[in-house]
Amino acid sequence: MYKEKSLNLNNIFSFWNDFQDEEKFLFYNPNEKEIIMGAKRLKTFKHNESFDGYKYIFSTKTFFDNVKDSIWNDFKSENIAFSYYLKIKDNKQTLYYQGIDRKFCDNTMDEEYYNYTLTNTDYDDWKELFNISYDKILTKKINKVVLSREVIVDLSKRPREECIIKRLIDNNSGNFIFAYSKGNKCFLGATPEILLEKKKNKIISHAVAGTLLKDKKNDSKNREEFLKDEKNSHEHDLVVSTIKKTLEKYGNNTYVSKRKLLEAKNLYHLHTELLTDSTDDIITWRDRLHPTPALGGTPRDIALEIIRKHETHERGMYASPIGLIDESGNGVFVVGIRSGMIEDDKLYGYAGCGIVKNSDCEKEYIETEGKLKTILECL
Numbered sequence: 339m340y341k342e343k344s345l346n347l348n349n350i351f352s353f354w355n356d357f358q359d360e361e362k363f364l365f366y367n368p369n370e371k372e373i374i375m376g377a378k379r380l381k382t383f384k385h386n387e388s389f390d391g392y393k394y395i396f397s398t399k400t401f402f403d404n405v406k407d408s409i410w411n412d413f414k415s416e417n418i419a420f421s422y423y424l425k426i427k428d429n430k431q432t433l434y435y436q437g438i439d440r441k442f443c444d445n446t447m448d449e450e451y452y453n454y455t456l457t458n459t460d461y462d463d464w465k466e467l468f469n470i471s472y473d474k475i476l477t478k479k480i481n482k483v484v485l486s487r488e489v490i491v492d493l494s495k496r497p498r499e500e501c502i503i504k505r506l507i508d509n510n511s512g513n514f515i516f517a518y519s520k521g522n523k524c525f526l527g528a529t530p531e532i533l534l535e536k537k538k539n540k541i542i543s544h545a546v547a548g549t550l551l552k553d554k555k556n557d558s559k560n561r562e563e564f565l566k567d568e569k570n571s572h573e574h575d576l577v578v579s580t581i582k583k584t585l586e587k588y589g590n591n592t593y594v595s596k597r598k599l600l601e602a603k604n605l606y607h608l609h610t611e612l613l614t615d616s617t618d619d620i621i622t623w624r625d626r627l628h629p630t631p632a633l634g635g636t637p638r639d640i641a642l643e644i645i646r647k648h649e650t651h652e653r654g655m656y657a658s659p660i661g662l663i664d665e666s667g668n669g670v671f672v673v674g675i676r677s678g679m680i681e682d683d684k685l686y687g688y689a690g691c692g693i694v695k696n697s698d699c700e701k702e703y704i705e706t707e708g709k710l711k712t713i714l715e716c717l
């Protein structure tokens with residue numbers, strides 16, 4: 339259905355810029371060393387409709403089903419096929435297109451940087467949110483809840499999306515980079531966390547939770563201690579056991595790897611890989627797993643109620659599954675953390691962290707500052 343041809347752009351973002359006012363996405367998979375961009379919506383799939391014949395499906399979801407805040411207008415839970423895709427892999431560029439062939443104006447990219455100011459101070463709100471949640475932990479209503487912050491960043495002019503995307507890719511090797519541009523908004527970020535992958539009949543999920551901020555001076559000692567640290571282990575194990583239960587319930591031959599360290603630019607995380615055999619489709623699996631206690635909490639319903647009721651901002655697509663699915667139904671969903679929404683000359687930045695017994699309000703806030711750097715350092 340799609341025609342294909344090789345391209346030789348000096349600036350791969352010429353594709354992005356050429357679709358000025360069109361809906362488009364970018365998805366960089368560091369494991370495959372592959373960038374896929376798509377532009378111009380071709381088809382929106384109905385529930386359970388087959389994806390056959392479409393090169394890639396870009397799949398979006400909001401954290402909660404209902405979205406009220408105008409920041410998230412038009413950002414929905416959808417499966418979308420695009421008219422144009424550019425795949426960049428092994429130094430080769432392939433354009434897939436439906437309908438009219440397209441010539442791209444291949445201008446070199448001048449990088450533009452943005453001075454910014456944070457316009458909200460939210461420590462008091464954080465403290466209140468933390469105290470409400472911590473009380474639920476002390477009274478044993480919940481074991482864990484993942485709380486998040488929204489920072490509002492004034493950029494004084496609308497940034498060029500491709501400049502920020504390029505820096506997200508350059509700064510965060512090993513992370514998945516995503517960008518979804520629609521109207522005057524663009525949601526983008528660099529995430530270390532895969533919710534799930536489907537490779538033929540294997541489902542692979544990843545528990546990523548527990549955080550150490552990097553400190554160059556004591557790096558190796560800190561890392562060793564972090565791997566054994568009780569608070570972080572507890573926070574991590576709650577994610578592993580919830581994912582494991584879901585894989586065991588719906589799959590066969592579930593396997594849990596040994597815990598490892600996952601490195602991001604400014605942080606380390608605890609990381610466990612979980613695998614199971616299943617022929618069920620990737621969207622069904624996404625809906626079984628989202629949100630894991632790395633983004634929601636446990637017990638899930640009570641933790642989600644706390645988030646819904648007490649976080650003062652709306653999560654929208656923050657912490658939600660963002661996926662790319664290929665023609666054969668294989669693909670990957672990552673979670674939209676370390677992210678921000680550009681709206682005109684503002685950026686709404688998001689970061690969160692897991693709260694468990696032994697969490698400290700100020701330390702957790704500092705942890706979110708470290709996570710926010712991912713996006714702020716790319717402005």
Ligand SMILES: C=C(O[C@H]1C=CC=C(C(=O)O)[C@@H]1O)C(=O)O
Binds near residue numbers: 548
């Ligand atoms: C919720 C976020 O991080 C999650 C992923 C890894 C580690 C986390 C933690 O240690 O709290 C969080 O569960 C975020 O970055 O916004």
